[in-house]
Amino acid sequence: MIRIAKYIAGSGLCSRRAACRLIESGHVQLNDRVAIHTDRVSNDDTIVVNGQTIVPPAAYNYYMYNKPVGIDCVCNPQDADSIVHQINTPVRVFPVGRLDKDSHGLMLLTNDGELCQRLLHPDYYHEKEYRVTVDKPLTGQFLKTMSLGVSYGNVTTLPCQVKRQSDNIFLITLTQGMNRQIRRMCKALGYRVIKLQRLRIKSLRLGDLPLNQLQPLPNDQVLELKQP
Structure with a gap:
């Protein structure tokens, strides 16, 4: 049994921090009731976020992306400038952290909520x-x-x-x-x-990746990102 926010992050829907915000705002249901932060769940439970049933992914995916100026990192399909309109991957991925709209360069996209949490947590000083x-x-x-x-x-x-x-x-x-x-x-x-x-x-470098292009990460780069 794990905390519900960790479970949602592990599903690839969003980071654990974003999952906490969804729970706090009442957008998460656990077995037909509104979920709370202290709930612990397993694969036998039914977790629904904004009408979407959460299922852990069969595998995690990792991409580097060269974000252009003018693209918003918030995954909002209603926003014409949202990053969701720029990426086309076999599974849903989300940005690890943000790069403001006026800036450009390297972003990491993944459905690995635990890696996202580790890279964003201030205690790790990445x-x-x-x-x-x-x-x-x-x-x-x-x-x-x-x-x-x-x-x-x-x-x-x-x-x-x-x-x-x-x-x-x-x-x-x-x-x-x-x-x-x-x-x-x-x-x-x-x-x-x-x-x-x-x-x-961390060890992930933009290099010569063309603007507005995605590139899957090889296993060795993923392992390096997961190092403490």
């Missing part, structure tokens, strides 16, 4: 690398402050790796995943992001 173009020349002070941590709103970002690539382009490697984090860090220091591209998630 690296994500980005190439950032800003609106004016970089200074040594800017690069130093970005690497030590930037305060904006009521948060201070963790220290990170920052490396200058050119006059106004730098690479940054984060272990956090806060909403629009890089853009807000730059804004707090008086810079505006012109272009933002994700290059890497």
Whole structure:
């Protein structure tokens, strides 16, 4: 018997965090009653999410995707810009985390809810690398402050790796995943992001994958992603 959110995530419908939100909003039924977070289930139970009966997949699938600017990572079929209109896979997969609509680059798509949970959980500090173009020349002070941590709103970002690539382009490697984090860090220091591209998630690299294309992951890459 496992927690119902973990079961839903294991079905490939969504991440465990998203499953928790569905349960909290009353969109999940367990054996003809509204489910609660503490419910534990097995394959003998009937779990229905928004009218869809949940069945664990026979196998998990993993893809890397080069997201273009203008594509929204929210899986909303009613949104013409949603990523669901850009991907065509034999089984339903969902994005691991988000890449904002104005950014482009590497995304991981899967129906493995447990891997999604591990990659998104802040306790694991998984690296994500980005190439950032800003609106004016970089200074040594800017690069130093970005690497030590930037305060904006009521948060201070963790220290990170920052490396200058050119006059106004730098690479940054984060272990956090806060909403629009890089853009807000730059804004707090008086810079505006012109272009933002994700290059890497842990050991998975974008490489030369064409824009708006999917590529299945080989087993060795999947195993590397599953490493702690």
